[in-house]
Amino acid sequence: MSSESHLAFAHPEERAEATASAAPRDRISLRDYAVEAEIGAFQTERGQTQRLMFNVVVEVRPQSSPVSDDVDKIMSYDRITEAITDELASGRVNLLETLAEHIAERILAAPQAMRAFVRIEKLDRGPFKLGVDIVRTRAANPVLAAGDDAALHPVVCFIDNQALAADDLEARLDALKARGAPVVLCVGMPEGAVAQSGVTAVQRRIDLLAIEQNAWRLAARDRRCLVVDSRTEIDWAIRQGLMIVWAPSKLVLDAADGPLDRAANGPALALWLAETLAARCLVVPAGSRLSAGSRVPVETFPA
Numbered sequence: 001m002s003s004e005s006h007l008a009f010a011h012p013e014e015r016a017e018a019t020a021s022a023a024p025r026d027r028i029s030l031r032d033y034a035v036e037a038e039i040g041a042f043q044t045e046r047g048q049t050q051r052l053m054f055n056v057v058v059e060v061r062p063q064s065s066p067v068s069d070d071v072d073k074i075m076s077y078d079r080i081t082e083a084i085t086d087e088l089a090s091g092r093v094n095l096l097e098t099l100a101e102h103i104a105e106r107i108l109a110a111p112q113a114m115r116a117f118v119r120i121e122k123l124d125r126g127p128f129k130l131g132v133d134i135v136r137t138r139a140a141n142p143v144l145a146a147g148d149d150a151a152l153h154p155v156v157c158f159i160d161n162q163a164l165a166a167d168d169l170e171a172r173l174d175a176l177k178a179r180g181a182p183v184v185l186c187v188g189m190p191e192g193a194v195a196q197s198g199v200t201a202v203q204r205r206i207d208l209l210a211i212e213q214n215a216w217r218l219a220a221r222d223r224r225c226l227v228v229d230s231r232t233e234i235d236w237a238i239r240q241g242l243m244i245v246w247a248p249s250k251l252v253l254d255a256a257d258g259p260l261d262r263a264a265n266g267p268a269l270a271l272w273l274a275e276t277l278a279a280r281c282l283v284v285p286a287g288s289r290l291s292a293g294s295r296v297p298v299e300t301f302p303a
Helices: 003-009 012-018 078-089 096-108 161-165 169-177 200-221 231-239 249-254 266-276
Strands: 026-037 050-060 113-122 130-137 155-159 183-187 225-228 243-246 281-285 298-301
Touching (some): 012 050, 012 113, 026 078, 050 096, 078 096, 096 113, 161 169, 161 200, 183 200, 200 225, 200 243, 200 249, 225 231, 231 243, 249 266, 266 281
Parallel strands (some): 155 281, 183 243, 281 298
Antiparallel strands (some): 026 050, 050 113, 113 130
């Protein structure tokens, strides 16, 4: 069995470990939690309960202070079981997919929760198990319009080196701007060799600085593009409706749970920013490989 096939049927704990970053988060889990509930789209499933099995793994935010033996400072296991109980009590649903989505949403409302793996299986539909697995990441807080509670969801777009050098770059940016949402552009590593240090932390900084050089290269090609690096600048530019190019060093290095392992992976870095900004969508070149489980819709460039 291939590794991908194995992971398709592996326990969520194993899937979480396999897809963890270079600096994996702590995890808590709930295994083989069985309850009875009425669920199902078929007429034969109405008016009677059936057994459901839940397996849930939650990645939690790293502790910013020394660990103490205080339950109020950690994410309680009860948060997982309560999410299941409360969602089942809120009303009947037809699909396991809907139930899993709502449970993940409740779990990720906890401030410590960063990513949730939810598996639900029906045990009574035959001599087998029918189930669904989902992975969801924490929702971001969107930028709010000045003096208003209206959320501003930008379009985040990853511009690869081929698009950056293309003659139709201006037309592509026009198409993004025509969507009527703020546009945030991201670039990756420039073509050619980048200095190598042999020290992981130093190499990340070198890679991020190389990306920022590419960001200024993009800004030089279109005068509408404003290079920004801090969250304050990004929020201000989004409120002004400006087209911006993200210089990633400050935001990535300052983030308590930043994507340091993705510093040299342009599309993955752009996805992290899109999640952070609660983007309307992420636009990437065809063929870009991104991890599953993001709440941000992904589209293919040109938009």
